[in-house]
Amino acid sequence: MTNPELTGQPSAFDRKAHALLRATQSPSRTHRSASRKLARGLGWLGIGIGLVELLAARRLGRLVGPRGREALLQACGVREIVSGMGILASQRPATTSGWMWSRVAGDALDLAILGAAAAAPSRGGHPLAAMVAVAKVAAVDVGCARALRAQAHAARQTIDYGDRSGFGQAVESMREPAAVPTLSQPFEQPASRTAADPAP
């Protein structure tokens, strides 16, 4: 199997990440839907990663670098889960965007932790590979958060409907104190409706 990094070809992950980023960079309606779906996907991804960090911190520490920092990895896991739940629970672009930016901040923290692990003299695991993966996810997070922020901004633009009264005349002349039917009055069926046809 060919290693994409050696051939210079984009990996499947890269292709998907670029496609997702493109989908978030336009404010068109189709892409609005794409960025919301992407955010939900990232929310689930965050919950999954968070659970791994929380439940398998020691093994993960050995794999990606920061050994002996299980409590720190577990704290990162809790942060990932909270962000993920926030994204999944939010209903409006503005709120979702806020949670996505919290993911971006978390990505920066992860990069800092991995950077420290890579620079440590007792280096172990694969912190550089982990940093590359986190950076790619961070790029997608930033694109998605920006797209959602743009949507939220568009939604905030106010349109003035002050000329849409719907009335045929000035409002004051539309008040009609005359008697109108009420629910407590017996209902009189129009003649056209009382012609009893056989029930189906």
Place this chain on the structure above:
Amino acid sequence: MKALCWHGRNDIRYDTVPDPTIQDPRDAIIKMSCCAICGSDLHLFDGFMPGMEKGDVMGHEFMGEVVEVGSGNHKLRVGDRVVVPFTICCGECEQCRRGNFSVCERSNRNKALADKVFGHTTAGLFGYTHLTGGYAGGQAEYVRVPFADVAPVKVPDSLTDEQVLFLGDIFPTGWQAAVQCDIERSDTVAVWGAGPVGQFAARSAVLLGAKQVVVIDHLPDRLSMAKACGALTINFDTESVVERLNELTGGKGPEKCIDAVGMESHVGATFDTFYDRAKQAVMAESDRPHVLREMIYVCRPAGVLSIPGVYGGLVDKIPFGALMNKGLTVRTGQTHVNRWTDDLLRRIEQGQIDPSFVITHTESLANGPQMYETFRDKQDGCIKVVLKP
């Protein structure tokens, strides 16, 4: 034919589905010319109403031309232009004879299920869960209309689709909400929610002679539309609803309160909205009744609460002690559309009101899935979406 179909939470698709056929002699087939997305469709879109199945055709606000009529239907003819009320009614049961069309005893073909859930069945509805019959809805090129010799309203060619479309739901819904308040000339009517039903409820309260109409929301564009009909407005993001309503009524509260919000009240303004959202997330409560609580609290003793907003199941922490001790009257229900359509059509024909004022977006049916999101997220100043085939 093409139709907008429900496939799950936040998943509406523009699908190809089988054409409808006449299944009963009283049926008619309507070729849809114009339909709309209703606020209550969003409860299905957001996954808060149980009883939907994948592939169900959405929509209960529609009109069009009659293209086929069953042999037992003596009211409609091919070529008639009709608006179809969202409630399906037989016209013959005891409730229909009393004009309580939304609780028709015969039109819900899943009556046994509704009997179990509600105690007694209500009417069948177009495109609105299998609890109300599982009938295919009107966001489709063609629609089968059961009991089509009863509810469809023939409309004159002199009026455009946009002027009459809302006779099928939101105009009569806003009207009934105001009528059941028994409005007097000295009344202050407070309307929660400046969406389409809230807009029509506010205008109906004006037409019925209310001294003062107050509309509560937090979206400036919707509040601007409410102001256009002479209503005062309260933005709950920037001011206290209770304090402002008391200010406007000499400290006594509004006599009449209308809930045009329903089960998905906005989360964020007050503590109880977070409480409801959290309970909803763990399925310990189905609806978010913040507006009900606020109405009960602020309404003047012996006042009326009118609730056209849709609720689907169970609500929590309702201050029933306040409701009882203040002697409030609660009136609610789906709209008895045909009870009001003759009067409202007359008002449109006479130029008293042009319901098309509420339309902010007109799109093709194919763009329906995206418009559900635009409407749900209240983007681009969206208040009412009309779809055309």
